[in-house]
Amino acid sequence: MAHCRRIAVGVGLAAIVLGGAGCTAQQGRPGWGDDAIWPVNGHRIIKAAQDALLDPQTWVPAVGALVFAIDDWDQKASHWATEHTPIFGSQEDALQASDDLWSVLKAEMLVTALATPSGDDPQQWAIAKAKGLAVEYGAIAANGFTTEWLKDGIGRERPNGTDRKSFPSGHASSSFAHVTLSNRNLDSIDMPKAVRMAFQIGNLGLAGTVAWARVEGKAHYPSDVLAGAALGHFLTAFIYDAFMNLPEDSKVDVAIAPLDGGATINLAWRF
Numbered sequence: 001m002a003h004c005r006r007i008a009v010g011v012g013l014a015a016i017v018l019g020g021a022g023c024t025a026q027q028g029r030p031g032w033g034d035d036a037i038w039p040v041n042g043h044r045i046i047k048a049a050q051d052a053l054l055d056p057q058t059w060v061p062a063v064g065a066l067v068f069a070i071d072d073w074d075q076k077a078s079h080w081a082t083e084h085t086p087i088f089g090s091q092e093d094a095l096q097a098s099d100d101l102w103s104v105l106k107a108e109m110l111v112t113a114l115a116t117p118s119g120d121d122p123q124q125w126a127i128a129k130a131k132g133l134a135v136e137y138g139a140i141a142a143n144g145f146t147t148e149w150l151k152d153g154i155g156r157e158r159p160n161g162t163d164r165k166s167f168p169s170g171h172a173s174s175s176f177a178h179v180t181l182s183n184r185n186l187d188s189i190d191m192p193k194a195v196r197m198a199f200q201i202g203n204l205g206l207a208g209t210v211a212w213a214r215v216e217g218k219a220h221y222p223s224d225v226l227a228g229a230a231l232g233h234f235l236t237a238f239i240y241d242a243f244m245n246l247p248e249d250s251k252v253d254v255a256i257a258p259l260d261g262g263a264t265i266n267l268a269w270r271f
Contacts, residue, residue, distance in 0.1 A: 033132025
């Protein structure tokens, strides 16, 4: 689709322009990928798993998937979307758009990774990028393997009846995985906070559009794409935060306070 090709070019050019402002690591901080993979830090791994699980981008779609599983809401929403196709106009266009936008998100992850600051020395830059990309593509591979394993194990039939690999959605899982990594990369690029937030919100919007397109295209139920979104974000956020070894900046704080006969758990998210 010409529209999606224009989006791809726009995203790519914007990321390249942004990359020009982030070629050098901030003073006193390691460059992106410099400390990736090794050393392995057990405390960091546990904290990364906790943060990824408690992140709203994990539990909000997960709860949404459970809500749609109530009664026959999944089937009703799927039937309405495929009958009316309110966004894309036809099931065929919806499926094509999901593929095109998915490709945009995959390309953006790579471009934003290359645009992160990893030092001025060419050899150091290349080594850092290789290690950082190994973490990111390792996260993508882990997400893909887990998604396929769940598809085969659960065996839910698609709304269009083509096979029994409906749950969870691979397009949604992969799209949100790539967006999570792109948005993590943007956190390492020096730019105005408002600009960064706009890009990150836009990325989430693109991933959400891919997910909805799969519903409108009769390839998945709403709970399939919501579960895929939760899975994709959780796995990639966990692996990135655990093994990239960038300075810790947890967005989730957990505090447990003992009480007589029990305890309270306080959660706080920073945006």
